[in-house]
Amino acid sequence: MTAERKLPRGWIESSLEEVADVIRGITFPASAKSASPEAHTVVCLRTSNVQRILEFDDVLHVPASYVKRDDQWLRAGDTVISMANSYELVGKVAFATHVPLRTTIGGFISIIRPKLLDPRFAYYQLASARVQQALRSTASQTVNISNLSLRAIYPTRFLVPPLTEQGRIAEVIESYFTRLDDAAATLERVQRNLKRYRASVLKAAVEGRLVPTEAELARAEGRDYEPASVLLEGILAERRRSDQAFEDLPPLPTGWAWSTLGELANVKGGITKGEKRKPSVTYREVPYLRVANVQRGYLDLRVIKMISASEETITELRLQPGDVLFNEGGDRDKLGRGWVWKGEISECIHQNHVFRARVIGDAIVPQFLSWYANTEGQRYFFVEGKHTTNLASINITKLRALPVPVPPRSEQLRIVQAVEESLSLIDSALASAEREPVRCARLRQSILKLAFKGDLVDQDSSDEPASVLLERIKAERSASATAKKSNNPRRSTNA
Secondary structure, eight states: OOSSSOOOTTOEEEEHHHHEEEEEOBOOOGGGOBSSOOTTEEEEEOGGGOSSBOOOSSOEEEEGGGOOSGGGSOOTTOEEEESEEOTTTTTOEEEOSOOOSOEEEBTTEEEEEESSSOHHHHHHHHHSHHHHHHHHHTOEEETTEEEOOHHHHTTOEEEEOOHHHHHHHHHHHHHHHHHHHHHHHHHHHHHHHHHHHHHHHHHHHHTTOSSOOHHHHHHHHTOOOOOHHHHTHHHHHHSOOOGGGGTTSOOOOTTOEEEEHHHHEEEEOOBOTTOOOOTTSOEEEEEEEOGGGBOSSSBOOSSOEEEEEEHHHHHHHOOOTTOEEEEOEEEGGGTTOOOBOOOOSSSOEEBTTEEEEEEOTTSSOHHHHHHHHHTTHHHHHHHHSEEETTEEEOOHHHHHTOEEEEOOHHHHHHHHHHHHHHHHHHHHHHHHHHHHHHHHHHHHHHHHHHHTTTOSSOOOTTSOOHHHHHHHHHHHHHHHHHHHHHHOTTOOOOO
């Protein structure tokens, strides 16, 4: 009996060792494994296959000769447990609803095969928070890896209801979990649709399709308007360019004009780590932005590092609100990625792998510029960037040449307002959807907790008590051990 609560009628408390066999996986040299099937090989599962439902993707294939005993073949109804993993994942279990191939398991996972119990009931109890916490508490720790031993997990407390009640409990759990799975699938579709809608809002904004253009409003109101070409005249007078540079670009809405980032902003690289110090110069520590801080459409400022710089460098590279940031590259998804600095840190500079574009005058709103660079501008970065194996980069000359569409100033402001209102709603909905999986996980554990308190289904007084079931399990174990001894009189076996 437990000290906290009397067990339901007909239930008993046992141990994992009494109610199940635990079978360790096979061992084999690294040279024996392969990623694709060959003659005389079998499927071998590993820790990455131990999800909530056992997965058969990305499996190993090993020679069948490494399977030494029949009980090392996986069977439908088995529970598989991770015996070596990170602390959060060690002890994680998966249920084998079916085994489509001749399959065994690797040495870092084990099979838990219940004796005369409902296998689904056994799995759900092993997946409950109580048992998972108990398993993790027995794990030994090495560098970044926790390990479970058979000796440590055998005493794990295991509750045994009457066999027919086990089946009823498992059926009700599965009914609730099916509904939760359907809800989770719906949430995933909602999240995908919201992300697509977010991208479509930004695409419409930078193509002039989100709000009525200034030219359309001027015609409807019978007034004149100032096209972007007039807005750009002051800049273009100082930064002369050839119109031929924009001949291959798509046509723009009436009143819009093509420009380049170099015409619209002063673009500058940042500080290089490890620069040689000059003895005559005084240096001090200052926060700086790295590539990891500059994400696509937002800044991740959770971890800000410090760098030693001179006062001259700090003054030259100090970020100002409205600066548009661009990543030089790294992984291909980082190429040209960026967002707008809004003065989140009072004094902050940027490293050389992050470019800063400081808009000249009021030719373009920084948010509009960054949205364009993060959407339609990506194609330019991929085409003009330098690519090596899995890496890409854009130099400052190519960055300055980025073509940028410029709407009339008043239209830009209306676009920014419309986008920010839409993104606020979308981001709020996404944040809500992202919280739901955590809520679903808690609901699963609440259901399991009710199940193993005996509160999920009604009890039936005609059910055979679990004590009788346990006696049958013990009798079967004793008979099995006697048979093994008679078949192998000179060989001892370990549990």
